[in-house]
Amino acid sequence: MCLKGDRMGDHEALLAALRARLGPRHVLTAPEDVAPYLDEQRRLFRGEALAVARPAETAEVAFAVRACAEAGVPVVAQGGNTGLVGGGVPRGGLVLSLARLDRVRALDPLGATITVEAGAILAEVQAAAEEAGLLFPLSYASRGSARIGGGIATNAGGVAVLSYGNARDLVLGLEVVLADGRVWDGLRALRKDNAGYDLKQLFIGSEGTLGIVTAAVLKLYPRPRSTTVAFAGLASPARALDLFAHLRARCDRDLTAYEVMPPFGLDLVLRHAPGSVRPLAGAHGAYALIEIASSRPEADTRAETEAALAEAMADGVVEDAAVAASEAQNWALWHLRESLPEAQKREGASIKHDVSVPLARLPAFLAEASAACEAEMPGLRVCAFGHFGDGNIHFNLTQPAGMDRGAFLAEWGRFNRIVHDIVHAMGGSIAAEHGVGLLKRDELLRYGDPVGLDLMRKLKAALDPNGVLNPGKVVPEAGAESRDGV
Structure with a gap:
């Protein structure tokens, strides 16, 4: 946002008020200090901002929002800035960094809850729960830098x-x-309300x-006493779905994670991720990473996993499998899956789609979408992986070898249409776990239900009538047209 015309005085007055309340060193205006808050992780968007404010408590957040509302200045809240759809990119106005709101306010072992502030880092919340002998199960690759407020704001999955x-x-x-700067106190630790x-x-x-989340009461669970990770080789994604059905029936809630990778994805990890070791001999059409965990004192998840996989192998569902025998081996297998996004970066540019379809349609989606994209661009390499058990696939497209990065990324809109049309036809969602942000806002005009979009606009108008909070994100404007591209 430029300080021009008759607004300059209002902006200077706002900054002075923020400095007086938060302290001068917590209101950043120098370009080099503001710069880290302007880019999102994929660097698809770069924003602009009047300043960055770093409040240390809810009252300071409320003061900053109220002051901005009175000055007509937009506010964009940021946590760890690990989002993937441009939802935290400022488009002028004030960036409100919640990183200093990082306290654990309370932990109730009997009620199995933890109350934390929005700036608490996910891994630190997990560690606090573990110290109490409990588990906070929300987990994803950026847990060492992602903050709870962002996870709540995007309804993170993992x-x-x-x-x-x-x-x-x-x-x-x-x-x-x-x-308007008021604080809604909904910090209730009730299971029924x-x-x-x-x-x-x-x-x-x-x-x-x-609204801007400043604190949350979160559910905790018994910490697993026994955890085993396995890696299975299968003939195809259809067989991966068969294995999931078998494990879910055999292991029930002990099946805590089921991730699927393609052969190309495993090859990328082995090529680009230090310390990666091929877990299975030979080549397979799909790979499944399986985690079985239980809090039961008598549980033996290794025996449970081995028995379940032996049955699947006898039925011809699984071609080969490796079962971890230690925590170190558990980690080594998870390392293969969690290293894949970074390995993709090292291989070249990716056009990414975070989508979901009904479970039964996963193999058909992968086959149809892969064939359509490969036909559109010879040499394109599909890397489709993710949370197979809940229908969420990261359908990523790696640039053809030797192709210019910029020229490839310029085709994002064209591939959006191919992939999203197939997802929509199958009754899926074009925004599975990363959110909408800027990247997919206008896509909602094409694929969203008109009545649903009208309800979203009415909610936004009711709760933020002056458009102060993160304007231009999530909710497409009425009458706007869908625009292809990034």
Whole structure:
């Protein structure tokens, strides 16, 4: 946002008020200080900002939002800035970094809850729960830098959705700063509360467009006493789905993660990720990473895993499998899966699609979408992987060898149309776990239900009538046209 015309005085007054309340060193205006807050992780978008404010408590967040609302200055909240759809990229106005709101306010072992502030790093919340002998199950690759507020704002999923659900399933209560600076105190640790609308669900997944989450009460679970990871080679994605059905019937809730990688994805990891070791001899049409975990004192997850895989092999579902015999081997197998996004970067540019389809249609989607994309661009390499057990696939396209990176990424819109049309026809979602942000906002005009979009606009108008909170994200403007591209 430029400081021009008759708004300059208002902006200077706003900055002065913020400095007086937060302290001068927590209001950043120098370009070199603001720069790290302007880019998102994939560098598809670069924003601009008047300043970055770093409040240390909810009252300071409320003050900053109220001051911005009075000055007509937009506010974009940021946590770890690990988002993948441009939802935290500022488009002028104030960046509100919640990194200093990082306290664990309370931990209740009996009630199995933890109350944390929005800036708490996910891995540190997991560690606090573990110290109490409990588990906070939300987990994804960026857990060492991602912050709880961002995970709630995007309804993050990750690798444990099978047993524990998405972020919204793990939230009991919220504290939220509204667009006018008021604070909604919904920090309740109740498992049952039907006293009116479940207001917290409005803010979970809203990407900071309806309110700014400053604290949350989260569910905890018994810590697993026994965990085993296995890696299976299968003939095809259809066989991977067969194995999932077998494991779910055989192991029930002990099946905590089920991830599938293509041969090309495994090859990328072995080529680009230091310390990676091929777990199986020979080549297979698909690979499944399986985690079986149990909190039962008598549980022997290794024996359970071996028995389940032996049955699947006898039935011809599994071609080969390796079962970890230690925590170190568990980690080594997970390393193969979690190294894949970085390995893709090292291989070249990727056009990425975070989509979901009904489980039964996963193999058909992979076959149809892969064939359509490969026919559109010779040499294109499909790398489709992800949370197979909950229907979420990261359908990523790697540039052909030798092709110019910029020329390839310029085709993003064309491949959006191919992939998203297939997803939509199969009753799926074009935004599975990463959110909408800027990247997919206008895609909603093509694929979203008109009544649903109207409801979204009405909610936004009711809770943020002046468009102060993260404007231009998630909710497409009425009458706008879908635009292809990034």
